[in-house]
Amino acid sequence: MSLILKNVRAVDPQIGLDDVVSVRIEGDKIAEVGSQITAAEGDTVRDLSGKVLVPGLVDIHVHLREPGQEYKEDIESGTRAAAAGGFTAVCCMPNTAPAIDNGAMVEAVKGIAAAKGHCRVHVAGCCTKGREGAAIAEMGDMVEHGAVAFTDDGCGVADTGAMRRVMDYANQFGKVVMSHCQDAGLVGNGQVNEGVASTRLALAGWPAEGEEIQIARDILIANLTGTPLHIQHLTTARGLDIVREAKAKGVKVTCEVTPHHLFLNEEALDETYDTNFKVNPPLRTQDDNDALVEGIVDGTIDCIVTDHAPHAKYEKDRPFELAPFGMTGIETSLSLVLTQLVSSGVIDYNRMVELMAVNPRAILGVEPVKLEAGSTADLTVFDPACEWTVTADGFQSKSANSGFLGAHLTGKATDVYVGGAPTLVDGKIA
Amino acid sequence: MAFNHKNLIDITEYSADDIMQILETATTFQEVNERKIKKVPLLKGITVVNMFNEPSTRTKSSFELAESRLSCDKLSAGGKSSATVKGESLLDTMETLNSYKIDMVVIRDKMAGAPYIVSQHTSAGVIDAGDGKHNHPTQALLDLFTIWQRKGTLDGLKVGIVGDIGHSRVVGSLAPALKIMGATVYGIAPQTLLPARPDLLGFDAVSSHIDEVLPELDVVYMLRIQMERLDGAPFPSLREYNKLYGLTEERDRLLKPDTIVCHPGPINRGVELDDYMADHPERSVILDQVYAGICVRMAVLYLLLGGNNELNS
Numbered sequence: 001m002s003l004i005l006k007n008v009r010a011v012d013p014q015i016g017l018d019d020v021v022s023v024r025i026e027g028d029k030i031a032e033v034g035s036q037i038t039a040a041e042g043d044t045v046r047d048l049s050g051k052v053l054v055p056g057l058v059d060i061h062v063h064l065r066e067p068g069q070e071y072k073e074d075i076e077s078g079t080r081a082a083a084a085g086g087f088t089a090v091c092c093m094p095n096t097a098p099a100i101d102n103g104a105m106v107e108a109v110k111g112i113a114a115a116k117g118h119c120r121v122h123v124a125g126c127c128t129k130g131r132e133g134a135a136i137a138e139m140g141d142m143v144e145h146g147a148v149a150f151t152d153d154g155c156g157v158a159d160t161g162a163m164r165r166v167m168d169y170a171n172q173f174g175k176v177v178m179s180h181c182q183d184a185g186l187v188g189n190g191q192v193n194e195g196v197a198s199t200r201l202a203l204a205g206w207p208a209e210g211e212e213i214q215i216a217r218d219i220l221i222a223n224l225t226g227t228p229l230h231i232q233h234l235t236t237a238r239g240l241d242i243v244r245e246a247k248a249k250g251v252k253v254t255c256e257v258t259p260h261h262l263f264l265n266e267e268a269l270d271e272t273y274d275t276n277f278k279v280n281p282p283l284r285t286q287d288d289n290d291a292l293v294e295g296i297v298d299g300t301i302d303c304i305v306t307d308h309a310p311h312a313k314y315e316k317d318r319p320f321e322l323a324p325f326g327m328t329g330i331e332t333s334l335s336l337v338l339t340q341l342v343s344s345g346v347i348d349y350n351r352m353v354e355l356m357a358v359n360p361r362a363i364l365g366v367e368p369v370k371l372e373a374g375s376t377a378d379l380t381v382f383d384p385a386c387e388w389t390v391t392a393d394g395f396q397s398k399s400a401n402s403g404f405l406g407a408h409l410t411g412k413a414t415d416v417y418v419g420g421a422p423t424l425v426d427g428k429i430a
Numbered sequence: 431m432a433f434n435h436k437n438l439i440d441i442t443e444y445s446a447d448d449i450m451q452i453l454e455t456a457t458t459f460q461e462v463n464e465r466k467i468k469k470v471p472l473l474k475g476i477t478v479v480n481m482f483n484e485p486s487t488r489t490k491s492s493f494e495l496a497e498s499r500l501s502c503d504k505l506s507a508g509g510k511s512s513a514t515v516k517g518e519s520l521l522d523t524m525e526t527l528n529s530y531k532i533d534m535v536v537i538r539d540k541m542a543g544a545p546y547i548v549s550q551h552t553s554a555g556v557i558d559a560g561d562g563k564h565n566h567p568t569q570a571l572l573d574l575f576t577i578w579q580r581k582g583t584l585d586g587l588k589v590g591i592v593g594d595i596g597h598s599r600v601v602g603s604l605a606p607a608l609k610i611m612g613a614t615v616y617g618i619a620p621q622t623l624l625p626a627r628p629d630l631l632g633f634d635a636v637s638s639h640i641d642e643v644l645p646e647l648d649v650v651y652m653l654r655i656q657m658e659r660l661d662g663a664p665f666p667s668l669r670e671y672n673k674l675y676g677l678t679e680e681r682d683r684l685l686k687p688d689t690i691v692c693h694p695g696p697i698n699r700g701v702e703l704d705d706y707m708a709d710h711p712e713r714s715v716i717l718d719q720v721y722a723g724i725c726v727r728m729a730v731l732y733l734l735l736g737g738n739n740e741l742n743s
Binding site for chain 2: 194195196198199200201202203205207271272273314317318319320321322
């Protein structure tokens with residue numbers, strides 16, 4: 001008894017596939033990909049004509065908020081949102097309360113995800129105990145319990161000596177260190193990009209250099225220690241140049257960008273002080289948007305992530321300086337990429353799959369998924385023609401603090417399979 | 431002339447005609463304030479809430495006097511004893527006040543943007559009495575009034591604003607207001623006290639050399655140096671600040687004979703101004719500014735709340 005997805009355009013740059021095919025899934029694996037697949041008695045057959053099938057999308061920068069802030073999001077709701085957005089896996093950040101800085105916490109999150117989750121949950125553990133930037137966290141214990149990466153995301157490891165120890169120590173586990181690049185001294189209480197936004201809103205500026213200095217520092221430490229480094233939510237043209245140069249010199253560095261840093265900038269911030277545009281790092285400039293898109297095209301940027309950061313309405317209703325940083329994104333990411341990058345011809349499906357499925361897995365060092373027999377059946381299907389509008393009441397997430405409310409998008413996930421099991425069917429949570 | 435504003439938050443939403451109408455109305459109220467009985471019944475039955483969520487002496491008393499002299503009913507909300515301090519959100523406080531059927535909220539808040547939030551959650555009008563380091567439009571208007579009365583015009587004047595431009599809500603409204611009225615605006619400060627983009631506030635030029643700019647100016651606007659408002663010290667000492675940027679007797683010789691000196695108060699004597707300049711009988715208009723505060727706030731309240739009534743009825 002197998003599941004057959006038929007008449008779907010399958011795209012997988014890993015194997016040079018871009019063709020209308022049918023896919024037979026048995027258990028949690030792809031059994032067969034071909035043009036002539038005949039259904040046997042008892043098979044489930046789904047006709048996906050007009051839709052596109054790609055290896056399951058992975059978002060490696062997501063805040064699921066559990067434990068500690070379940071009023072914003074929890075593992076169940078956050079992974080439900082991920083499924084609705086077309087994702088088969090996420091990597092959750094460890095800035096929970098308490099922080100995920102030991103093996104038991106990793107185990108707990110994985111356990112809850114296995115019991116209630118709507119997608120795979122990879123867990124990133126802290127670099128330092130309690131994310132305090134001083135003592136190294138028990139990385140070995142966390143790896144033993146399944147942690148795939150280390151980060152103190154939410155802030156950088158401020159002390160350079162501490163960051164060096166973290167990367168030196170992490171080296172033995174073969175896991176990537178992910179860095180939230182923010183020079184604490186330079187950024188201070190920065191609220192918005194230093195420049196137009198900080199002047200217009202009379203708020204403390206968060207200068208581009210506050211990010212770039214830390215990117216440069218961490219690349220030097222990656223070079224010193226030989227440990228792979230992943231730059232999180234990169235936002236500036238010069239930061240990208242620094243990464244581009246380091247890659248050319250052979251440093252083991254990768255980087256990610258978010259849709260909001262690609263498609264929004266500080267011009268969104270005006271006298272209305274809309275706190276949905278308060279994110280960290282802040283929305284930058286049009287020039288930065290343009291440079292990031294160029295990095296998407298030329299391959300400097302390895303993956304697109306959301307930094308999905310849900311917050312309760314009452315928190316975002318506060319005056320700007322008191323409102324928390326962050327916007328949601330996991331339910332709009334694929335559609336934004338399809339609308340803004342693919343439909344407009346900036347990139348093709350192949351590049352999109354690299355950015356959202358292939359590279360994220362490679363960075364985490366988890367099993368690749370390919371559209372060929374024998375591969376794990378983590379699959380995303382989307383309708384490239386589906387037109388929809390982002391609304392606050394349309395989310396699976398517990399929170400609606402999106403910076404894209406009101407956006408008209410083209411393209412949407414319709415079906416998602418995780419290990420052959422449906423999590424989204426015809427746009428509905430399975 | 432029709433006055434089509436409900437709120438006074440962002441001065442850039444006001445035209446030169448709107449601002450001129452306020453200044454001319456303030457002149458009328460100046461006459462009221464010269465009377466023995468300084469009260470007129472123009473806003474009788476109107477309820478104004480003074481919501482001061484951070485300490486304020488001068489602005490608050492100026493608004494209260496203006497309201498009293500217009501015969502408003504007034505209610506104090508905010509301050510140390512307010513619910514806001516007890517953890518009630520600004521929005522919940524507003525919902526409570528709305529239930530009192532209020533007509534106007536005068537809000538001072540240490541958070542930039544708070545007046546806009548309030549305006550989105552009340553049918554009453556909103557006057558920004560200072561929000562964070564952002565705006566302070568009635569201060570800007572009283573400054574314009576003072577300068578206009580002394581100089582007879584605003585158009586074409588050269589105004590130098592000296593001091594903590596990057597952390598001043600006064601500048602956030604004054605610089606754009608001066609631009610609207612046709613003045614040329616210079617900023618004078620060390621780079622540590624400048625915003626990232628002074629041009630966006632309306633500055634035509636900025637300089638870190640006061641002596642080079644002073645001879646050009648018709649108006650020198652000295653800002654209060656507010657050590658408590660600064661993240662980390664932006665200059666090494668008050669002594670050095672005074673030396674580099676203070677308007678002192680020694681610098682008098684650089685000024686044109688009819689240049690006037692403004693300051694939003696309270697003054698740090700010996701820092702941005704010395705006694706000679708602060709008390710200079712011809713140049714200093716600092717007390718005129720305080721008086722203008724009453725007249726201008728009466729004009730703003732009247733125009734926003736009772737603009738359809740005849741002023742002399």
